[in-house]
Amino acid sequence: MTIPLKKIVLRKLNMRLKDPFVTSFGTTQDKEFFVIEVYDGEGNCGYGESVAFAQPWYTEETVKTTQHMLEDFLIPILRGSSVNHPDDVSKAFQSIRRNNMAKAAIEGAIWDLYAKRENTSLSKALGGEKQEIEVGISIGIQPTMKELIERIEDALQIGYKRIKLKIKPGADIEVLREVRSYFPNTAIMADANSAYSLEDINHLKKLDDLNLMMIEQPLAHDDIIEHAKLQKEINTPICLDESIHSVEDVRRAYELGSCKIINIKxxxxxxxxxxxxxxDFCQEHQMEVWCGGMLEAGIGRAHNIALTTLPQFVLPGDTAGSGNYWEKDIITPEVIVKKGMIEVPNKPGIGYEINEKVLNEFTEWKKEITM
Known part of the structure; x- marks a missing residue:
């Protein structure tokens, strides 16, 4: 049955993080993004959230390119397409190269709309099985070791199942070594955000003494080949993030031996x-996967939760609770972590209600588009 797409509303939001989030490629405090609302004219509305940053430091996409792609290409394509299932959206967008974050924002809204029309949860619509998911937390580079240790202690008291630490040259091995001395049995991983090269192999070999879960994307953001060379030289599992844009990228990484773990964003x-x-590919080939985060607000966080209910998400993801990042979130109830677990909502769609008051408070502008 065709999903009627009667109206789309674009909202530009700007929300301030509780604390600056520091990585090897920059610092984020204010998060600009879009909320996409898709209406079927029958009382249902699906919600999606964009994740591109204001600057092109994670991928080539930005907040402005997202708006351009949505308004000038993707929404017009949907206007001329018949959508019977959310899978049809990615097929309709095949003529557009990359711009994956813009595509995902509107496709997510249609997945939510589809689940609501089917009167089922988004997790079940995706084929998810879990009633609750394990979550970890990502901690940016801190000004001092004392502050880093305190952040880790706070996270462990809440019960997070895994600690991810951002690293960069000059703030890596010694930092991790000291953290490991404080927390000898904690599940810890390091995220380099492409800060190293093959010239650093001997340096990166020192990671093997620290019993890390993984090192995430140590080499170039678009590389698969050199990661294979590095993985042969170190025992610490490599996880690929920025290099992976499709199942074909995963297939190449698997065949080359570039990594042992995949971060799905x-x-x-x-x-x-x-x-x-x-x-599904990783499940078939026994590669572990986990769900990464992009400093999402509540709608994007809800989509991550639903995805993580699929069975091959065997490692804790980055979907920390709303209160870790925001003074107030745009969904109700907010995402809450209890003993390192998030209960998966079973209401139709994303399972959370939109907090219209907060949504309007952070909305800078909105635009209605009739389909």
């Missing part, structure tokens, strides 16, 4: 449909 791979394809 919905925005980076172009939406839930492609994320599920990647999951």
């Amino acid at each position: 919905i925005g980076r791979v172009g939406g839930l449909t492609e994320a599920k394809r990647i999951h």
